[in-house]
Structures are given as structure tokens and as C-alpha cells.
Amino acid sequence: MPEYTSLEKIRLAKIETLRQEGYEPYPTRAERTHTSLEAVSAFEQAEKQSPAGQPPEVKATLVGRIRATRPMGKLTFAHIEDGTGRIQLFFRLNEIGQERVDFFNQRFDLGDFIQASGTLMRTRTGEVSLLVHDYKMLAKAVSPLPAAKDETLEDGTVVRHAALEDPELRARQRYADLAVNPDVRDTFRRRAATVRALREFLDERGFLEVETPILQPLYGGAAAKPFVTHHNELDQDMYLRISFELYLKRLLVGNLERVYEIGRDFRNEGVSFKHNPEFTQLEFYWAYADYLQVMELTEQMVAAVCRQVTGSPQVTYQGQLLDFTPPWQRMAMCDGILETSGIDIDAHPNADSLREAIVRAGKQADPAATRGKLIDFLLSEFLEPTLVQPTFLYDYPRDISPLAKSKPGDPLTVERFEGYVSGFELCNAFTELNDPLDQEQRFLEMGRDYDADDEQQHPMDKDYLRAMRYGMPPCGGFGLGVDRLVMLLTDKHSIREVLLFPHMRTGED
């Protein structure tokens, strides 16, 4: 049983009183003729058609949550909020009598849901309001909402008072956050619009949306630690997927030429402003395309999505104007690293030599790291922070890209690119390796480069190799962090702000 606060006890007592009075605080059905938005526009329409000086007669039944009350003795003003916005209710002695005005003031609280019917009108200050003739409670709120009061200044700017701001509380009690912070609702509408726009873009281009297993007997497709679980009846360990890649590429073997999936990945790793243990990923695979074609499709897709969601291919992110209009800047990764760090990775074909160069540049280098990992280090240390405008970095070292195809004539480099925006990685793509014998070698190499107990090593996926042996068309593959794209399109610094229920350590309750 919860410990009730003094405020909650008062409200519980009101519920008790209502029931004793034969008044049901949680009735089963509600009625509504207009949303608050529809009511205002219906009234404004009617005003235009009615003769000057003649207020129109528009009746409405509205529902919503009480967000503010201003009792003034013989009349009371209240604002209710529904899914479309706010509208003012006007309770007046002349219409409903003192008793009904008092009943509202005594039994209703902020946060309660109410149904009110009456006539729309303008108050003296010109606000379209519902002059209430009848009302009833739809649902009593026991706990007070975390207060949020808006003050509209003369110049139209809205000042928030007593808003719910604590990031922990906001994330743990997202329902309360959503209830009092309308901009949070907008963020998640925008998130839905982003996902919808991605789907439309790919659907229009002949990509088939598919669903592949989340619960897998073997994980793969990325270098990440998986969550492990267990199937009791089969007595079999299973993994939550860390990527969709290996299953989607099996579908190319099956002659599905263009496939995509939008869904959840799970990685058992650190949590940060850009990492959540589960996150939403988009992957697509495109037969007969290479990474250059994927690059072009990517910039078109992101620009189109941005335009559809925000109305413009440009967006302001954390104070910087980002422009997704194609073509994006393209930069060979080795050139970018050379420019920003002064280290020419091509001049250091092995790990020891590269490590020495890094130490000479005054940075610490992991003595156990492979050449690929050292390059990855240079990338994040020097180059990444400089990549603010959308940029494709291309051509990656082979040994950190076990599923990508080598560049013709350059066995150390694979045809891979990553899209960077605002200093972080947004997407990752390559020309897919479709040679089953080469792929088997890569799995074996990865097995050697990592300790046997390092869960980041790519386990050998024999069924995947069997699929590839049936013949896999040459293809380009692509992955994009949907949460990060939503961050960019909603100007949010933290991934937690674009997840309804981000991962939190188990709390006190």
C-alpha cells in the first residue's frame, strides 16, 4: 500500500465524500462533441457568419484535465487541457446557480478529468471560453500533478513556473512529465513522424519491411556485448540481438532484393547521453548496390525525413545550424585522420608502428589494441569532434569491419562509410562481403584478435555462412541509429529525452 501524502489524503477524502453523496468520481462513459481546438475554430467560424454585434450560439461538450482554476466567489474560471490544447471553462452563478459553482470548487482539483457542456462565448478579455451549463467528473486524480504553470507575457513569450524539471523524475515518471510538459508530447510526436518518414521513403523505393528474430541463438553483426537469457523448456541460452544484419542478409540470399527493418537492438554496455541499453535501429540491405549508391540514398533519405518532419532540410541542433541538403561532405577516413592528428595511418601498416606514432603525438595508446582499434581511437579522439556538418567518412580498416568487402586492389581497406553529424556517428554502411570463404576467414581472424572470453568477438555463425554459400548477390547494407536521428530533429542533447522510458537504475519504489 502506498504512503499517501497529506495532499493525497485530502483528495481521497473527497472521493469518499462524493461517493457518500451518490456521485461517481470514475464514471464509465464520457461524451464529447469537440476537442478544445475544434471548439475554438468552430466558434470563430460561427462568429464570421454571424451579424456584427450578434454573438453566435455554438453548443459544445468538452472533456479534459483541469490545469488551472480561478475561483472568484460567484463565478469560477478554469482551464482544461485535452490532446489538442487548452480551453477556458467559465462557471457562473447565473447559469448553474451558486450550489453548482461551489460544488466544482469544493470537489474538483487540479489534475481531475472533467466533462463540461455549455455555450461557447468570448469573455471580456476576448478569450474563447465555454460558459458551462452542465458538468461532471470523469476521473478524480488522487496525486497532484507536479505543478507546471505557464505565464504568457505581453510579448507572447511563455514563462514556466514551478515546472517539472528534475531529469530523473521526468524520466521515471514520464506519464507525469507528458501530462505537464506539452513540449515533451511534441518530441514524441516528432519521433513518430521521423519513423513514419523513414518507412515511407524506403517503401516508395521498393524496400520490403520485414521482421527478424530479436531472441537469437547466436548474436552477431556488430561488435557489442549481448544480453543473455535462457529458454527453459529447450534448456538453451539465447541472446537479445545486437544487430539485424546477419538475418537481413540471409533474406538477400532468398532473392528478396531490398529489405529493411526498424526495431530494437540491445547492447549490454555503458549508458551515456548517446547510449541506451536498448535502442531503435534502422537497417536496410540493397542487392546490386555498392556503398557509394548507399551513400547517395542515405543523404537523400535523411534530408527527406528532415524536411518532412521539420519542414526544412536544415535544423538547429544545440545552437548550430545543420544542413542535410545533399551532397554531404565526403572525406576518406585516412585523410581526415591525417589532417586532424598529423598521423598518416597508411604509413603505419601494423599496430606497433601506429601505436608508436600515437605515443609520439602525446596520446596514451592501449598496448593490446589492434591496428584497427588504434585507428578507431584516432578517429574518435581527433576527427569525430570536428565533424559537425553532415559528413561521410569512407574507407575503413579491414580488421574492424569483418562483414564488409575489401576495396579492389587494397586488401587492408574495406568499402565502408559512416555518417557523422554534430560530432557523433549517425549511421554506418558498407558494401557487404558476399564471399563465403572470405567471410569464414574474417570470423576466424576476429576470433584470434579477441580473447576467447571477450563477448565482443564475432562468434562464427555457421548458418549464415551456409546461407552465403548458396550465393548472395553483391549488395550494400546500411544501419542508422533512429534515436540519434530523432535527437537531431528535436534538438535534444540526451538520448533519454527521445526515449519514452529510458533505462534507469532500479529505483526506490
Next chain:
RNA sequence: GGGCGCGUAGCUCAACGGCAGAGCAGUGGCCUUUUAAGCCAUUGGUUGAGAGUUCGAAUCUCUCCGCGCUCACCA
């Protein structure tokens, strides 16, 4: 996991070694066009939890819990 910071009323915050406070919300009263309505009165606290130092701890120290920033980790 390391470093730094934060945790005080339902919400937002003050008090920084000397009686734990304000605004909002709540409760009672006044008020027939308000909109953070106003005015008068008033309730509300194990200061995240525990231990220690001290005549005295919200304040200083330690441990723990949670959150934020940051580093590490991370395709």
C-alpha cells in the same frame, strides 16, 4: 568502473555550524470577466539513508542509494 557536482515541503528553490524558510499547490474566509487572478488567515519536513565530529549538523567527515556532467568502455 574513475573524477567532479547535486539530493531540503506535492513542484521550483533559499538557508551553508546557531530556532528549517519563500513562492506556487493545499485548507478556511472575502471577491460576478479572471488567466502565475488578487487579498486575509493557515496546514505541510525523519533536510535521500546510515554512522561520526561538535555544546549544537541541512551545513563538516565517512559509508551507502539515486541522479547529472565528464572520462573510460562502446562499429
